[in-house]
Amino acid sequence: xxxxxxxxxxPFLYTLLIPIAYKLMKKVxxxxxxxxxxxxxxxxxxxxxxxxxxxxxxxxxxxWIPSLGIDFSVKLDGLGMLFSLLISGxxxxxxxxxxxxxxxxxxxxxxxxxxxxxxMGAMLGVVLSDNLIALYMFWEITSISSFLLIGFWNNRSNSxxxxxxxxxxxxxxxxxxxxxxxxxYIMTGSFTISEIITIVQQESIxxxxxxxxxxxxxxxxxxxxxxxxxxxxxxPDAMEAPTPVSSYLHSATMVKAGIYLVARLSPVFAxxxxxxxxxxxxxxxxxxxxxxFAVKQVDLKGLLAYSTISQLGMIMSLLGIGAAGAHYxxxxxxxxxxxxxxxxxxxxxxxxxxxxxxxxxxxxxTGTRDIRRLxxxxxxxxxxxxxxxxxxxxxxxxxxxxxxLSKEMFFASMLNIREFNMFQLDTWGVLLPIxxxxxxxxxxxxxxxxVFKTFTGRYQPEKxxxxxxxxxxxxxxxxxxxxxxxxxxxxxxxxLANTILSPAITSxxxxxxxxxxxxxxxxxxxxxxxxxxxxxxxxILYLTVRKWAVIYQSIPVIWNSIYDKLxxxxxxxxxxxxxxxxxxxxxxxxxxxxxxxxxILSYTLFAKDGFTIDTLRLAPIGGYEVVLSLVLVVSAISxxxxxxxxxxxxxxxxxxxxxxxxxxxxxxxxxALTQLVIETVSVALFLLCFYHLPRNARKKExxxxxxxxxxxxxxxxxxxxxxxxxxYSTKLFDSISQYYVExxxxxxxxxxxxxxxxxxxxxxxxxxxxxxxxxxAIGIYSMITLRMGGKKNENK
Amino acid sequence: xxINNLVLQTITKVIVFLILLYSVDLFFAGHYTPxxxxxxxxxxxxAIVLLLITYDIKFVKKIFPINFIYVTAIGLLISTLTGMIAxxxxxxxLTHFFNKHAHLPLxxxxxxxxxxLFDLGVFLVVVGVTMTIIQTIGEDD
Numbered sequence: 001x002x003x004x005x006x007x008x009x010x011p012f013l014y015t016l017l018i019p020i021a022y023k024l025m026k027k028v029x030x031x032x033x034x035x036x037x038x039x040x041x042x043x044x045x046x047x048x049x050x051x052x053x054x055x056x057x058x059x060x061x062x063x064w065i066p067s068l069g070i071d072f073s074v075k076l077d078g079l080g081m082l083f084s085l086l087i088s089g090x091x092x093x094x095x096x097x098x099x100x101x102x103x104x105x106x107x108x109x110x111x112x113x114x115x116x117x118x119x120m121g122a123m124l125g126v127v128l129s130d131n132l133i134a135l136y137m138f139w140e141i142t143s144i145s146s147f148l149l150i151g152f153w154n155n156r157s158n159s160x161x162x163x164x165x166x167x168x169x170x171x172x173x174x175x176x177x178x179x180x181x182x183x184x185y186i187m188t189g190s191f192t193i194s195e196i197i198t199i200v201q202q203e204s205i206x207x208x209x210x211x212x213x214x215x216x217x218x219x220x221x222x223x224x225x226x227x228x229x230x231x232x233x234x235x236p237d238a239m240e241a242p243t244p245v246s247s248y249l250h251s252a253t254m255v256k257a258g259i260y261l262v263a264r265l266s267p268v269f270a271x272x273x274x275x276x277x278x279x280x281x282x283x284x285x286x287x288x289x290x291x292x293f294a295v296k297q298v299d300l301k302g303l304l305a306y307s308t309i310s311q312l313g314m315i316m317s318l319l320g321i322g323a324a325g326a327h328y329x330x331x332x333x334x335x336x337x338x339x340x341x342x343x344x345x346x347x348x349x350x351x352x353x354x355x356x357x358x359x360x361x362x363x364x365x366t367g368t369r370d371i372r373r374l375x376x377x378x379x380x381x382x383x384x385x386x387x388x389x390x391x392x393x394x395x396x397x398x399x400x401x402x403x404x405l406s407k408e409m410f411f412a413s414m415l416n417i418r419e420f421n422m423f424q425l426d427t428w429g430v431l432l433p434i435x436x437x438x439x440x441x442x443x444x445x446x447x448x449x450x451v452f453k454t455f456t457g458r459y460q461p462e463k464x465x466x467x468x469x470x471x472x473x474x475x476x477x478x479x480x481x482x483x484x485x486x487x488x489x490x491x492x493x494x495x496l497a498n499t500i501l502s503p504a505i506t507s508x509x510x511x512x513x514x515x516x517x518x519x520x521x522x523x524x525x526x527x528x529x530x531x532x533x534x535x536x537x538x539x540i541l542y543l544t545v546r547k548w549a550v551i552y553q554s555i556p557v558i559w560n561s562i563y564d565k566l567x568x569x570x571x572x573x574x575x576x577x578x579x580x581x582x583x584x585x586x587x588x589x590x591x592x593x594x595x596x597x598x599x600i601l602s603y604t605l606f607a608k609d610g611f612t613i614d615t616l617r618l619a620p621i622g623g624y625e626v627v628l629s630l631v632l633v634v635s636a637i638s639x640x641x642x643x644x645x646x647x648x649x650x651x652x653x654x655x656x657x658x659x660x661x662x663x664x665x666x667x668x669x670x671x672a673l674t675q676l677v678i679e680t681v682s683v684a685l686f687l688l689c690f691y692h693l694p695r696n697a698r699k700k701e702x703x704x705x706x707x708x709x710x711x712x713x714x715x716x717x718x719x720x721x722x723x724x725x726x727x728y729s730t731k732l733f734d735s736i737s738q739y740y741v742e743x744x745x746x747x748x749x750x751x752x753x754x755x756x757x758x759x760x761x762x763x764x765x766x767x768x769x770x771x772x773x774x775x776x777a778i779g780i781y782s783m784i785t786l787r788m789g790g791k792k793n794e795n796k
Numbered sequence: 797x798x799i800n801n802l803v804l805q806t807i808t809k810v811i812v813f814l815i816l817l818y819s820v821d822l823f824f825a826g827h828y829t830p831x832x833x834x835x836x837x838x839x840x841x842x843a844i845v846l847l848l849i850t851y852d853i854k855f856v857k858k859i860f861p862i863n864f865i866y867v868t869a870i871g872l873l874i875s876t877l878t879g880m881i882a883x884x885x886x887x888x889x890l891t892h893f894f895n896k897h898a899h900l901p902l903x904x905x906x907x908x909x910x911x912x913l914f915d916l917g918v919f920l921v922v923v924g925v926t927m928t929i930i931q932t933i934g935e936d937d
Contacts, residue, residue, distance in 0.1 A: 001886065063888060669830040673822075677838035681926055684845040688933050749894040749909060755832040759911040759918070763890040766914075767875055770921040774868045777925040781865060784932045 002060035004074045007044060008128055011037065011121030015114045022110035031099035034113045038092035038120065045076075045084045052081045053503045055513060059130065059194075069191050075130035078503025082342060083127035083253075083260055085500065086349050090252040091120050093478035097357055098244035100475035101364065112152060112242070119145035119249060126257050132181045132191045139177065139225075142254050143170040149249060150241040162237035168567065169224050169234045177221025177261075183214035184268070197267045197510075206271045215269050218261070219278060226258025228316060229286040232309045233559045239301040243360030246301060251308045251356055252349040259312065259345065262319050263338075267509050270323035280320025284435050286313025291442035295449065295545065296552045300359045300369040303446055304352065307395065310439060311348050314410060315341050317436070321413045324420055326509055333416045335505060339516055340409035342504045346496065347402040347489065351394040354482035355450070358388045361475055362454060367465040371449070376459030381470050383480070385455045390483040394490065396447035396538070397440060397531060402489035404531070405518055407440065411527035437530055444538030445545065452542075493518035591712065598715045601723065611722060614729030624665050632658045645690050653683040670754040801850065808850040815843035823919055824912070833915030837922025844927060853934045864927040871920025878914040890914075 014037050021033040051058060061073035076084070095116070102109050122145060125138030144167075151163030185191055187208050188199045205211055222228075227235040238250050249255070262279060269275040290310025297303035318341035325334025361384050362377065363369045378385045390401065397407030414433040461467070489496060494517075502516040522528060541548070581592070605611050635654040642648045656679035663672035740753050740761065750756035758766050819839035826832030848856050882891035894909040 001884070062886065066888075670832070670835070673830055673835050674838065677835060677842055680842050681838060681845055684849060685930060685933070687849075688930060748892065748911070749827075749896050749907065750911070751828040752826060752830060752832070754830075755826040755915075756911075758832060758834065759826075759914050760892050763879070763892075763911075763914065766918060767879065767890070770872060770875060770918055773921055773925045774872050777868055777928040778865070780929050781932045 001062060002074075003044075004058060004060045004076060004128065005062065005072065007041060008074060008121060008125050010041070011117040011124070015117045018110055018114050018117070029099050029104045030109050030113055031095055031102075034117065035092065035095050035099075037117070038088045038095060041088035041124075042085065042092055045081060045088055048076060049081065049499055052076065052078050052507075053499050055503060055506060057507065061130070064131075064134070069185075069189075070133045071131050071192070072134050073130040073192060074128045075194065076128060078500070078505070078507035079260070079263060079342075080127050080507075082346070082500055082504040083256070084124060086256075086346070087120060087123050087127070087253050090248060090349055090353055091116075093353070093481055094244045094248040094252075097247070097360070097475060097478040098242070100472055101244055101360055102242065108152075112149075115145050115148045115152070116245070116248075119149065119254065123253050123257070127260055130193050132184070132193060132196075135193075136174070136178050136181055139221075139257065140171070140174050142249075142257060143167060143174055143225075146170070146238070146249050146254055149245045150238050152242055152245070153240070156240065158237075159240040162234070162240040165563065165567075166234040166238045169231055169563075173221040173224025173231070176217045176224075180214045180217030180219075180221060183210045183217060186210060187214065193264060200268050200271075204271055205268075211272065212274065215272065215275055215278075218265060218269075219275075219282075222258035222261045223282060224258070225261070226255050226312045226316065227286075227309050228258070228282050228313060229289050229309075230559050232286060232290065233563055235309055236302050236305040239299070239305050243301070243356060243363065246304075247353050247356030247360070251304070251352040255308065255312055256315075256345060256349075259315050259319065259341075262316065263341070263508050266319065266323050266326065270326045273327070276320055276324045276327060278320075279323060280317045280432065283313045283315070283317025283320055284432055284439070286310065287317060288435050288439040288442075289313075291439045291446065293552075293557075294446040295442055296549070297446075298371045300362065300371060300374075300450065300454065301356075303371075303450055304356055304359060307443070307446060307450075308348075308352060310443060311344070311352065311395075314436075314439070315344055315348070317432075318344070318410060318413055321417055322508075324417065328420055330419065333413065333419060334509075335514060335516070336409060336416060337413035338505045338508065339501060339518075340406055340413050342501050343402075343409065343493075343496070343518070344406035346500070347394065347406050347486070350482050350485045350489065351391040351401070351403055354387055354479040354486065355391040355395070357475075357479040357482070358384055358391065361471040361479070364475070365466070365471055366468040368463075371453045373460060373463040374454045375457035376455070377468060378455040380459075380468050381455075383470060383476055385451075387476075387479045387483050388451045388455060390486055391479075392447040392451040394486045396444040397534065399520065400490045401486050402493070403486075405490065405493055405520065408522065408527050408531060409518070410436065411440075411530045412522075412525075415526055437533065440530075440534045441538045441541060444534050445542045448538070448542045449545070594712050594716050598712070598719055601719050602715075605719075605722060605726065610730070611726045612729045613725055622665075625662075628658055628661055628665070645693070649683055649686045649690065652686070653679055656682075668754075670752070804850050808846055812843045812847055815846070816840055819843065823915065826915060827907075827909060827911065833918030834922055837919040838926070840919070841923050841926035841930075844923075845930060848930065848934065853931065856931075860927075864924045864931060866924075867920050868924030868928060871917045871922075871924055873917070874920065875914050875917030878910055878917065881910060 014034070018030060018034070022030045025033070048058065055078070057075055057077035059073065059075045061071050064070050064072045095113075098112070098116075102112060119142055122138045122141035126135055126142060129135040129138060147163050147167040150166055151159050153159045154163075181191070184196060187205045187210055188196045190196050190199060199205075224231040235250060235255065239246055241250065266275075287310050290306045290308075290313055294303050294306035294310060297306060318337045322334050322338035322341060325331070325337055359369060361381070362374065365381065366374065366377070368374065394401035394403035397404050411433070414436045417432060497516040497518050502514045505516070506514050581588075632655060635651050635658065639648050639651045639655075642651060656675065660672045660675035660679065663669075663675060740757060744750055744753045744756045748756045748760040750760070819836045819842075822831035822839055823833055823836030824831075826836070844856060844860065847859070879890040881893070883889055892910045892914070894907065894911070896907045897905055898908045899905055900908075
């Protein structure tokens with residue numbers, strides 16, 4: 001375990017302390033207790049910037065399941081560093097903000113911070129894992145913690161709907177990602193990302209029949225997570241989460257996990273033209289779709305959600321162009337596009353984070369996020385207005401803010417693709433820069449709506465439930481820090497360029513140190529005219545928005561209804577299916593289980609030609625065995641004819657005790673002991689259960705029912721007997737028992753082989769068995785107590 | 797339906813302690829002779845079941861005022877954490893450590909083994925699970 005491992009695990013371990021802190025220090029907001037952790041993590045990551053900017057990746061590995069090639073290996077390189085700084089930095093600001101946003105007396109803040117830390121650890125795990133299986137595990141934990149956070153106010157039906165929707169879509173993507181990872185393993189024989197990249201560089205896997213399938217599976221995972229079209233529908237509904245969560249998970253970090261994955265695996269897949277086309281097209285469509293529909297929103301958070309979708313699409317498309325650059329070995333295109341992607345990643349986190357916090361403040365102070373009820377807040381909330389203005393202008397791509405710089409780089413990359421054959425005029429590639437430009441115009445429009453509809457215009461106090469005033473200072477600190485970064489990165493992009501951005505770029509594809517320069521002024525280049533065009537047309541469209549907004553009514557939006565239909569229909573189908581066979585009768589269930597058992601086992605036994613009888617190695621039959629067998633058979637048969645339940649139980653007990661005597665005869669004292677005690681306890685259990693059954697004796701059953709039962713029971717016995725004979729007669733492998741005989745004392749310092757196998761050699765089995773036992777106990781407990789609760793309700 | 801069964805009740809009072817002691821003995825004997833956490837746990841629950849049959853569920857609750865679900869959880873936790881010890885020392889999960897000739901105060905020379913801790917977890921889970929099942933079914937009237 002190295003420091004880096006502890007860094008990833010620290011948020012998880014920290015969650016254990018939260019309930020204690022919450023219980024012991026009721027008077028202090030638990031957030032103050034959580035805050036030091038992300039700050040410490042941020043400082044730790046900062047102290048490593050020197051190493052990563054010299055392209056020295058820090059790699060640590062511990063064995064997890066070495067026999068399957070699964071290790072918990074962590075790697076801190078440029079890209080991981082960029083994301084880690086975002087996760088810990090924004091995380092600290094969000095926690096500070098949440099201290100003022102969530103009331104410690106009204107909300108379940110202990111749960112909130114546990115979920116948030118769970119997410120933070122998982123997200124660090126995603127970006128620092130060098131092993132795909134570890135990455136997948138953390139990936140799913142982010143989905144689960146996001147589900148818990150969206151549904152934080154679980155008494156609201158919208159929250160529950162949004163939580164389930166995001167869970168369904170991202171976990172669908174997650175499972176498909178797992179499939180992609182396994183396919184990748186089949187092709188390369190490794191789960192380690194850095195190894196896979198070296199392997200594919202030596203021997204291309206593009207001609208492998210599974211290549212396209214693996215690529216699609218992995219892209220599905222990335223697109224669902226990063227809310228790319230048409231999987232974007234979960235993000236607007238995720239806005240039901242408390243605003244700190246929206247600002248952290250659903251704009252700054254979690255939704256960028258898909259982008260991280262695409263960037264990380266580009267070296268593996270960029271050899272394929274499909275990858276380039278899919279990533280850049282899906283990205284650019286998402287950009288246009290998101291920005292176009294953001295204009296329509298009346299809820300401020302909904303607007304920001306669509307805006308996030310569109311910005312994620314923009315970064316995604318840039319990665320596609322970057323992959324094209326790498327594909328054609330065109331370094332300049334590759335570097336410009338990837339630099340734009342990583343730079344915009346940082347910029348988006350700063351301005352969108354501050355905007356979300358701003359919306360949270362407006363919501364908190366006025367009681368609404370509806371644009372139609374807001375207006376004229378500029379004089380009442382001047383600081384919030386300043387935050388909104390800077391954030392929005394940066395989002396719209398206006399100089400001198402950081403959004404302008406990355407937007408220009410984005411235009412430059414979109415124009416660069418003319419250099420490639422696959423994007424020539426005769427292909428659809430020419431559309432890319434045009435779509436990008438149109439999307440940017442709408443980005444400008446909704447940025448203006450966000451700031452001016454809220455803060456200028458007519459103040460409508462009659463529509464607000466509370467009297468608004470400026471937010472408390474504590475709530476303003478975090479967005480102020482973020483907008484200051486917007487300004488600082490905008491004016492001095494060199495601060496980031498060679499410390500964080502350039503190492504992140506080079507760590508994707510490898511290669512030497514790249515000297516990145518970001519300019520404000522490129523001369524009279526096409527991208528400058530594109531920006532001017534965006535501002536001109538954007539202003540016109542903003543001013544005339546009332547006139548043309550009617551077109552939204554004529555555009556059908558089908559994606560949500562497709563999801564609802566699919567989800568509802570599947571639910572119906574499966575509940576109908578379940579109701580058909582879950583009749584509530586134990587006899588029916590036993591019938592299913594035994595029939596299935598007979599069919600599967602007898603089929604396998606004979607289809608695989610597994611049945612043999614070998615009479616060579618049989619032991620002689622002694623007097624004990626004969627007597628015991630007779631007792632066994634007689635007591636088993638008499639169960640069938642016993643009239644009362646009590647007799648049946650006692651006879652069943654007799655069968656069990658006789659079996660344990662068999663163990664004694666065959667010198668297996670451990671088994672005999674276990675069987676004896678089990679028999680005793682289970683007879684007692686039977687007695688308890690039967691006490692609750694109706695007192696009447698056995699019911700008269702119909703002849704066909706008895707007959708079918710008889711056939712099934714005879715067949716079960718027969719199949720078991722055949723398998724027992726076959727397993728005794730077949731010796732395909734050397735017995736492992738010799739190994740235990742030799743090593744029980746040497747390696748495990750024990751003399752009782754059975755027990756040493758249980759606790760040491762096969763300790764995993766035992767661990768899972770006791771876990772299963774516990775689950776069974778909890779199941780029985782909850783089934784019975786819940787039923788009792790139900791009864792009470794009926795009585796009322 | 798309650799029958800005053802004097803003979804059974806008197807014997808039970810003595811024999812429960814013997815069975816419980818035997819279950820502890822079985823538990824510790826496990827590594828060298830037949831026994832172990834699983835059998836020991838079952839034996840202990842057997843003793844409690846005997847109490848339950850001779851007296852009734854309220855009596856048992858009075859003697860063992862414990863929520864057996866917690867016993868299960870604690871047992872599971874002990875077993876898992878025992879496995880985690882090895883991870884802290886950079887060994888695979890569930891690697892055991894032992895000292896065949898440890899000297900303890902009062903007990904003298906004995907052998908120590910983390911497997912015993914693991915088995916303690918198994919013991920507790922088995923007791924917890926059987927008692928949870930029997931109690932919930934028994935209390936359900």
